[in-house]
Amino acid sequence: MLQRMFPRVLTFLISLSGAFAAVSSAQAQEVTFHKDIEPILQRSCQNCHRPGGVGPMPLVSYEQVAPYAGLIEYKTGLRDRAGAMPPWYMEKNIGIQDYKNDPSLSDEELAAISTWARTGTPKGNAADAPEPLVFDDSLKWAAGEPDLIVTTNSVTKLAGTADWWGEIDRVPVGLDEDRYVKSVEIVEVNDVDNQAGSGRETVGGRFIFHHMIWSTAQLDENGDRVDETVTSWPVHEVGRNPDIFDPDGGRLLRAGTYIYSDSVHLHSNGLDTTGHLEIGFRFHPKGYEPKYQRAILGLGNGVDISIAGNQDTQELHAYRALEEHTKIITFEPHLHAPGERMCLEAIWGYTVETLSCVGYDHNWVRGYAYEAESAPLLPKGTILHIVGYMNNTETNPNVPDPRNWQGSGNRSVTNMFIDLGMRVTMNDEQFQQEMEERRQKLNLGPNDHVIGCPLCLAPLVSPIDRFDRATSSQSD
Ligand code: HEC
Incomplete structure (x- = not known):
């Protein structure tokens, strides 16, 4: 027995001495708060985890951060799964990887956090610390200071009252000329x-507006919307990032219009609370005309969703053929509680490509904006395909009772399966030009491959003028 154990003890001792060696070399390049961790927190966490921010605790000073080291290691280590911090769930091993305002952490940063948490959270040298961020009111607007802020009338939601769903007062936008x-x-x-310490640390305890589906329009004498003046805007949802439209596809805010919403959902946050929404618009310069039209196409299934109880990895599928050349600006999975993941795929001829796959956490609503050089450029005829992965088991903390079957509907206990992303359409000439710019900017050669641009590397052939051919053969 002893004999049989001996080799194992020996390997254990050898690996232990290996570990000592690793620790002593790590000491030379110790991972410290000031040098390694603070820059990560500044870039990806402190916009929320600061005094008065939406995060439940500030992560600014060493004293604030160190006690959370283990939890931070765990939450950041979830990477793209529900519960991850920062709340950004793009999968890094598939599809397009360049997104605007991507706060996610690199493998090196995750490793640094892990090492720091497991080596006694060394503080390090204050001289290594980055300049502290200055938190001021400008952080209120993530997309930058608006040119116009429209304020809705205040509403009061009393503690412990039932959810409310309905129409709010219309308020004038206050514009006397159209602006994009x-x-x-x-x-x-x-x-x-x-x-901090107010007992209002959770998002549910901080806000009363759950969402608002809204548009702007002029109103007729009955207070109804005048059809030709309606512009619909992306739905407001608590926790949502700003919506940035394609620079060539600005959306029109008309003079003399009102904010109109007959679909506001309010919930009690546990205290009598009075609040309103501030809607911040940033404008293009006067005289700007959009080059591209907004693509209005539904991609999703809101009718026949069927999710079995106590079962995970259940797939939902929806397809949509593009009738125009299309550029995809954002991907925005919209699922309800059982949603765990969504993928967006483009099918063109023999090419079937995954554009993006993201994890999903129904506590967080995120839109993912492609960087200009990565936004998919898809020829008409492409079929967009979304796949939703549903986890209706007790391993999904967002599901109240996984024994229940779940179907379609608007309520949180029923389901949606939609890509709410933004897209623009373009004509032949614009499409060719966009692809040419892409080839130039990315310096594409014949052996390159770009995800999301199936024709980018197709050799350009000059169109054959059939009529000329026919007439010339006749005259032969
Ligand atoms: C967009 C805002 C936002 C960003 C950015 C953000 N957090 Fe959070 N964080 C929250 C909110 C809100 C919660 C509580 C709700 C939840 O867990 O989803 C939270 C929860 C946490 C928790 C769990 C606290 C607990 O007691 O359970 C940890 C740890 C955490 N965040 C760390 C981080 C770290 C580290 C980063 C950056 C790498 C980060 N967060 C980025 C908003 C944010």
């Missing part, structure tokens, strides 16, 4: 004391 909008962002302002 670059980005729109909505912030809830209320009388909740959100400082």
Whole structure:
């Protein structure tokens, strides 16, 4: 027995001495708070985890961060799965990888956090620390200071009252000339004391607006919307990032219009709370005309969703053929509680490509904007395909009771399966030009491959003029 154990003890001792060697070499390049961790927190965490931010605790000073080291290692290590921090769930091993405002952490940064948490959270040398970030009100608007802020009338939601769903007062936008909008962002302002220690540390305890589906329009004498003046805007949902439209596809905010919403959902946050929404518009310069039209196409299934109880990895599928050449600006999975993942695929001829796959956490609503050089350029005829992966088991903490079958519907206990992403259409000439720019910018050669641009590397042939051919053969 002893004999048989001996080799194992020996290998254990050898590996132990190996570990000592690793530790002593690590000491030379110790991972410290000031040198390695603070820059990560500044870039990816402190916009929320700061005094008065939406995160439940500030992650600014060493004293604030160190006690959370283990939890930070765990939450960041979830990477793209529900519960991950920062709340950004793009999968890094498949599809397009260049997104605007991507706060996600690299493998090296994740490893640094892990090492730091497991080596006694060394503070390090204050001289290595980056300049502290200055938190001021400008951080209220993630997309930058708006040119126009429209404020809705205040509403009060009393503690412990049932959810409310309905129409809010219409308010004038206050514009006397039409303007094209670059980005729109909505912030809830209320009388909740959100400082640390106030007992209002969770998002559910901080806000009363769950979402608002809204448009702008002129109103007729009955208060109804005048059809030709309606512009619909991306839905507001708590926790949502700003919506930045394609620079060549600005959205029109018309003079003399009102904010109109007959679909606001309010919930009690546990305290009597009075609040309103501030809608921040950033404009294109006067005289700007959009080059591209907004693509209005539904991609999803809101009718016959069927999710069995106590079962994970259940797939939902939806397809849509593009009738125009299309550029995809954002990918925005919209699922409900059982949603765990969504993938977007483009099928063109023999080419079947995954454009993006993201994890999904129904506590967080995220839109993912492609970088200009990575936005998919898809020829008409392409079929867009989304796949939703549903986890209706007790391993999904967002599902209240996984024994239940779940179907389609608007309520949180029923389901949606939609890509709410933004897209623009283009004509032949614009499409060719966009692809040419892509070839130039990415310096594409014949052996390259770009995801999301099936024709980028197709050799350009000059169109054959059939009529000329026919006439010339006749004259032969
Ligand atoms: C967009 C805002 C936002 C960003 C960015 C963000 N967090 Fe959070 N964080 C939250 C909110 C809100 C919660 C609580 C709700 C939840 O867990 O989803 C939270 C929860 C946490 C928790 C769990 C706290 C607990 O007591 O359970 C940890 C740990 C954490 N965040 C660390 C981080 C780290 C580290 C980063 C950066 C790498 C980060 N967060 C980035 C908003 C954010």
